[in-house]
Amino acid sequence: MNSAVQIQEQTRLASLDRYDILDTPAEEAFDRITRLTRRFFDVPMSTVTLIDGHRQWFKSRQGVSACETPKGPAFCSVVVREARPLIVPDAAADERFANNPFVTGAPHIRFYAGAPLRTPEGHSLGTLCAMDTKPRAFTADQVDTLNDLARVVMSELELRVLAMTDGLTGALSRRSFRGELSRAFALALRHRHELSCIMLDLDRFKAINDEYGHPVGDLVLSAAAAACRDELRKSDVLGRVGGEEFAVLLPHTGLASALKVAEKLRAAVARLQIPTPREPIRVTASFGIAALGISVGSAETLLEHADAALYLAKDDGRNRCVEWRPAAIAQPGLRRRVLKAGQISFNGGRSTIDCTVRSLSEEGAGLKIVTSAGVPETFKLLIETDGFSRLCRIVAKADREVDVAFV
Template sequence: MPAEATMREPERLIALDRYDILDTPAEEAFDRITRLTRRIFDVPMSTITLIDGHRQWFKSRAGIAACETARGPALCNVAIREHRALIVPDTLEDPRFAANAFVVGDPGIRFYAGVPLLTPEGHGIGTLCAMDTRPRSFLDDQIDTLTDLGRIVMSELELRLLAMTDGLTGTLSRRAFREEFSRAFALAHRHRHDLSCIMIDLDHFKSVNDRHGHAIGDVVLAAATAACREELRKSDAFGRMGGEEFAVLLPYTSLPSALRVAEKLRAAIADQRTPTPDGPLQVTASFGVAALDGATTEMDALLQNADAALYAAKHEGRNRCRAADPVETAGPATRRRVLKAGQISFDGGRCAIDCTVRSLSDESASLKIGTTIGLPETFKLLIAADGLSRRCRIVTRAEQMLDVAFV
């Protein structure tokens, strides 16, 4: 990465994080744009790509099987450093891409046209691109059209910042939930009344989408949240934090009472049956519960404590409720939410894996990686932007997520 881009990378990742778009489900507003891109330019492939610390992740994709790939060889990783469209008529004739893995291997990109998705501050957080398996030209008016489509993508992202409810489930959007949480936390902390938080994650939800399709997955999400809403009070805030991850805020509720609420929610979800062509589908969920205490002085600390309990519930077998243990709570070493590029190094530096640091404190971190398979229990974490190099021990691992403690 050029020196100037390296210097701006921390700010770019902060700008990306503000949109809360990573790892969210497919949405018609974005899928419509990739379909239009394919149709207008008569290309077999189009993606709306967001690039975090270690990968390119596709918010929408048409003609591409993978939902994400490594960032390093991604042509979009070059396009985000541009302030206008990147047009490559023939990748094999361009020395930057002639030996690229996505050119000489699957999906065989020979033509690439990508416009950077630029924030109001000028940060390139991703691209809208059109790709072909054969070389081709791209006229100036076509570049203008692709640029306009890219601006529509950014308009959709900006509108998301203003949205208060999740369109599919009717729960609060992540931003709206955090705003409600902030107000409730301040009141509870000031007046010293009980406040609890529940984190919910549907178990093995990716396999539901893979086997039955996203349409069935959407029905499952809507049914699960509707079942939960029946068990909650009107004063409880219920928000969607990610694809299949939700949070509940319980004012004036102690930890034992919150655990009883969580168990009701767990049973309500498990009792749901979604009709599919293969027969009724049952899903379960895991729950992490945490309550405000004297050591928790920040809102994110309470969320982190509930999240740590959720990871423990999954590690212990899923379909269960778990309260945050004192040893799991953040206390004075609260992890702050971040989005940073990191690298995992092991085997004496001979092996390195790019990762994205999602939260960080002086004592621990949460990491997103491509896969946890084959990763040793201890390794070194490098964060170039912070000049950090720390030995780590894995505390919990779940699919693509790691919680680590510094040793």
């Protein structure tokens, strides 16, 4: 991959990250579109697909059992790479796809039509596609219709970004919170009053979704937001800035007082008991706190400091509150959130596995992969966009996640 393509891919991933859509629960707005696609074109399968560094992940799927599959053989990867619709009347007769595992094996694709999900800036995030187990023709009018439906998908994604409040939790949306943060930061500088920010992240939330399902996960998110809101002043601002991540803006509040607020929020979340069909479950959250100071030159920096402190809280055992201090940035293990395409390389470079790098520091990284099976204990992590190559050893792994330390 040449440097221009690498830069373009990283820009695309940064655009995808802005929508905060990966690994979120199914939503009727998107399911409605895949149902319409399936009925309109009389096909058994339709998906809204998003492509990150290592996989195609389905925000919505009809007639497809898997929620994600590897990026490499995905038809949708071709659409994203070429940024134009792809029509394959008979995959078995097409030399590009005849030996594709999704053709020779489940879901046995013979016909494929995919339209890119393009942002206003022109980045292709994924596809809306229609698939069949039988060959078929697809007219120019049908391609136009598929493109129109793909634009409806993008309109839904844009509405999520522009929405003032998060529909599930009632907290401000990511964009709205950042707007409030910028306004509060400017006022604090102008009138020389204190300002603090708290970042909080629910601990091991993915395990809750995996074990109890997304409806219970939604209950956890709503309950956690409500518990926090009950402990805050009317002048404080609560926003949902990620899947299970929230931020709190505390005007006229210094670091010492913000720490007390964070501890109240931590205790409130820890007291929750979320009902499930089996038994009530308890949850905890980790908190990072930062305050306006001489090292904070922008609203974004204040948020970054709180986020850095949150990572320290996670690394220090979770379910705790940690304040940001200048020395904290240099502490080993501190990672920043990223979304980068990477490769796991081993056997002298003869074997590679695509991965998505989701956190990164000088000491290590957090990777997402299709499956951790077959990943050796030591390997090289490559991030071509950054010219990055480091020898790694695994320090922890789950089914689709690997934490590594650089050696």
